[in-house]
Amino acid sequence: MKVKRYIADNYQEAMRMIKTEMGSNAVILQQNSYKDKGIRGLFQKKKVEVLAAVEENKINKDDLFYKDIYEIKSLLMTLKKDVKQEEKNISTTDFLVGKGVNENLANILTEGIENISDNNMELLQKRIINFIGTPRKINFSNDKKRIIFIGPTGVGKTTTIAKIASNLILKENKKVLLITADIFRIAGAEQLKIYGDILGVPVKVVNNIFDLHKLNNELDMYDIVLVDTAGRSHNDERKMHELKTFLQYSSCDEIYLCLSAATKDSDIKNIVKSYDFINDYNLIFTKLDETDNYSVILNSIFYSKKPLSYITNGQIVPDDISIADRRLIAQNILKGN
Numbered sequence: 001m002k003v004k005r006y007i008a009d010n011y012q013e014a015m016r017m018i019k020t021e022m023g024s025n026a027v028i029l030q031q032n033s034y035k036d037k038g039i040r041g042l043f044q045k046k047k048v049e050v051l052a053a054v055e056e057n058k059i060n061k062d063d064l065f066y067k068d069i070y071e072i073k074s075l076l077m078t079l080k081k082d083v084k085q086e087e088k089n090i091s092t093t094d095f096l097v098g099k100g101v102n103e104n105l106a107n108i109l110t111e112g113i114e115n116i117s118d119n120n121m122e123l124l125q126k127r128i129i130n131f132i133g134t135p136r137k138i139n140f141s142n143d144k145k146r147i148i149f150i151g152p153t154g155v156g157k158t159t160t161i162a163k164i165a166s167n168l169i170l171k172e173n174k175k176v177l178l179i180t181a182d183i184f185r186i187a188g189a190e191q192l193k194i195y196g197d198i199l200g201v202p203v204k205v206v207n208n209i210f211d212l213h214k215l216n217n218e219l220d221m222y223d224i225v226l227v228d229t230a231g232r233s234h235n236d237e238r239k240m241h242e243l244k245t246f247l248q249y250s251s252c253d254e255i256y257l258c259l260s261a262a263t264k265d266s267d268i269k270n271i272v273k274s275y276d277f278i279n280d281y282n283l284i285f286t287k288l289d290e291t292d293n294y295s296v297i298l299n300s301i302f303y304s305k306k307p308l309s310y311i312t313n314g315q316i317v318p319d320d321i322s323i324a325d326r327r328l329i330a331q332n333i334l335k336g337n
């Protein structure tokens with residue numbers, strides 16, 4: 001007969017230890033709560049002490065418990081092997097589509113790459129990085145300084161402008177003017193004014209393109225002018241038309257389209273389509289802290305054929321913004337392989 005004392009944090013834990021060592025034929029002789037003796041015991045959590053016994057010849061490796069564990073383990077190993085094998089057999093196109101990449105784009109990216117072996121993954125990553133291209137930073141040379149931000153309602157245009165403005169002021173020492181054309185919502189203009197106050201920069205409100213032109217002389221006093229616009233639903237044709245006129249006569253140097261990364265692909269496709277009257281703009285993706293849907297970035301570049309610029313990943317001004325890191329985007333799309 002083998003007798004042994006087990007000390008554990010709780011009864012279940014003690015039983016687990018006993019079963020592992022003695023098998024399921026073990027019998028419990030005694031069970032008590034337990035504390036170390038002396039001062040140490042005073043500060044110690046209560047434990048349990050279990051005295052167990054088993055007849056020596058009854059401990060054998062064929063014990064049902066061991067058998068079960070062994071069977072489960074080998075089943076898992078086989079399953080794991082099967083899954084791995086199946087994964088390797090998945091076509092790279094299906095793999096990318098499964099990650100949310102548009103099918104046509106996935107076909108282009110995976111041309112000549114059959115399955116998802118490790119080497120192929122490296123090649124695929126390179127192709128994605130190349131496809132994204134070098135992200136563009138705001139160009140604020142002397143002759144290029146009027147930057148307009150557009151995009152659907154609530155994506156984070158005003159917050160993004162505040163982040164960019166703070167960085168231009170604090171890091172680049174630039175003289176910034178903020179203009180808001182968000183006249184549809186009183187709060188829209190107010191929000192930018194609050195940021196302007198905090199940053200110590202003037203904020204002008206324009207109701208239409210004529211107001212903007214009236215500011216032309218004043219603009220020379222600044223290194224850079226950031227123009228906020230009202231969020232528009234891409235389904236609202238009247239408002240889209242207004243934006244078109246505004247952009248056409250605004251003499252802007254650069255346009256940034258803000259899109260939320262938390263938007264579903266079919267919506268992104270329609271939104272991007274509704275802006276195709278603009279020849280040249282850059283893409284900003286907001287709210288990457290709320291989603292790991294990085295494929296939306298690839299798809300948007302594919303639909304719009306426009307370059308990527310910044311990504312934002314939180315509500316904090318000015319920290320939660322950075323130039324998009326295309327390697328990180330590629331890695332995030334391919335991860336989990």
Ligand SMILES: Nc1nc2c(ncn2[C@@H]2O[C@H](COP(=O)(O)OP(=O)(O)O)[C@@H](O)[C@H]2O)c(=O)[nH]1
Pocket residue numbers: 151152153154155156157158159160191231286287288289290312313314315320
């Ligand atoms: N989680 C998250 N929220 C953001 C981000 N950017 C903006 N927001 C929030 O989105 C909401 C709408 O932002 P706002 O700038 O007013 O959007 P706008 O209507 O496009 O001007 C606000 O609550 C912002 O704090 C971001 O990168 N991540």
Ligand SMILES: [Mg+2]
Pocket residue numbers: 157158159182188191228229231
């Ligand atoms: Mg706004």
